[in-house]
Amino acid sequence: MAVEHPQGGGAAYRAALPALLLTTFCFFSLFLARVVVGPLMVPIEAALHASHTEAGACVLMIGLGAMLTMLGNGFVSGPLGHRATVVAALLLGATGSFTAAGAHALPRFMAGLFGVGLGAGLYMPSAISIITHVVRREDWGSAIGTHEAAPNSGFILAPLAAEAALALSGWREAYMGLGSMLLLAAVLFALRGPGRGLAGTTPNPALLKEVLRTPAFWIMAALFGLAVGTTIGPYNMLPLALVHEHGYSRADANTLLSLSRLSGVFAAYAAGKLTDRFGPRRTILGVLLLSGLTTAGIGLFTGRALVLMVLLQPIVAVGFFPAGFTAISQIFDWRTRSVALSGVTPVGAAVGSGLIPVAMGWLGDHATFSLGFLGLGACLLAAIPLARRLPRPG
Secondary structure, eight states: OOOOOOTTOOBOHHHHHHHHHHHHHHHHHHHHHHHTHHHHHHHHHHHHTOOHHHHHHHHHHHHHHHHHHHHTHHHHHHHHOHHHHHHHHHHHHHHHHHHHHTOSSHHHHHHHHHHHHHHHHHHHHHHHHHHHHHBOGGGHHHHHHHHTHHHHHHHHHHHHHHHHHHHHSOHHHHHHHHHHHHHHHHHHHHHHOSOTTOOOOOOOHHHHHHHHTOHHHHHHHHHHHHHHHHHHHHHHHHHHHHHHHSOOOHHHHHHHHHHHTTTHHHHHHHHHHHHHHHOHHHHHHHHHHHHHHHHHHHHHOOHHHHHHHHHHHHHHHTTHHHHHHHHHHHHSOTTTHHHHHHHHHHHIIIIIIIIHHHHHHHHHHHSOHHHHHHHHHHHHHHTHHHHTTSOOOO
16 A cells, blocks of 8 residues: 655655555445445335335435534544544445345335445545545545546446346345445455544534634535535436436436446546646536536437437536545645535535435426426536635635
8 A cells, every 4th residue: 555644745646546446446335335226216116115206315315324424524533543434434334235135115225325325424534534645735636536436437337237136136136235345345444445543633613613614615515515416416316307207218227327427437537637737626617517507408408419418417527526625625734624524525415415316306206307407407507606716726
């Protein structure tokens, strides 16, 4: 693994790559467990007798779990350290996956997803703190872009894994497999993970006051909520929209969903490079504009134009996260960084993984899914003036 340095230092990107790849695998395992519910939702709805609104509520449970542990990360990573916190996050995700696999009623299934969310939320602030500790500042965009290959790979593989599981066995076996993968990731990170000796900061009134009095904190919190909603909301609701409103079969809907995420792995890395070159503020502004237009386009178009929008939307949407995490890491110093991350990312979990999918599911029950895509695109465009208030580089 890469050599770790005192605060303010860090290794070059290439030297830190082995540590980054292991951390990225852990993120991939957690994220796959988090998003596979979307591609599996059609048979899960039938098996558990759930409505579209209740399908959105399943995603909300993941968001609520993530929000709680993101807020409480400092209370865990302070005494345990970031490395042990990542291991605990993976074990929570495994427990939630096994619980979901054994569910024969909607409440137990939601409880399992809540556990997956607990693991996902606990993971992120510690992972970003580890990455910005082991990688030098000038390579943060590239390093976080590499880490962001995990969710984008998960977006691609989740529909394919879901279809394979449904063809061979069923959705319960899919969650059993994910639980086993998370256990493996926990063992590997416990043995070889970076961040040894790196402790989090237990929140205290002085640090919280310092973070909460920073205007950029509230701007980033709002932007993260929209950014997560722009990736998680369409991803989880799109199969239902394609099947129920556009006449797609479940297999065709999941195939298109998977194809739409193919470029996301490269797009995240490219966004990291753009962030290093142009700065996080300018990158975020471009992402909001293009994401707003393509997300609204999913709600406006049908036929080939709809397919084009579905393919383009994720390419730009994933570009927010390397820029967003880099912006937070630059705005806040090492004392307050994990506290800020523990405050900003829960908003993303609650709004993006919870409220936005629920709202889109409700609209699917009472109006059309297209209206949800249009509304989300309008919100992204309306956020551009807010993003312009982020501090400029230097």
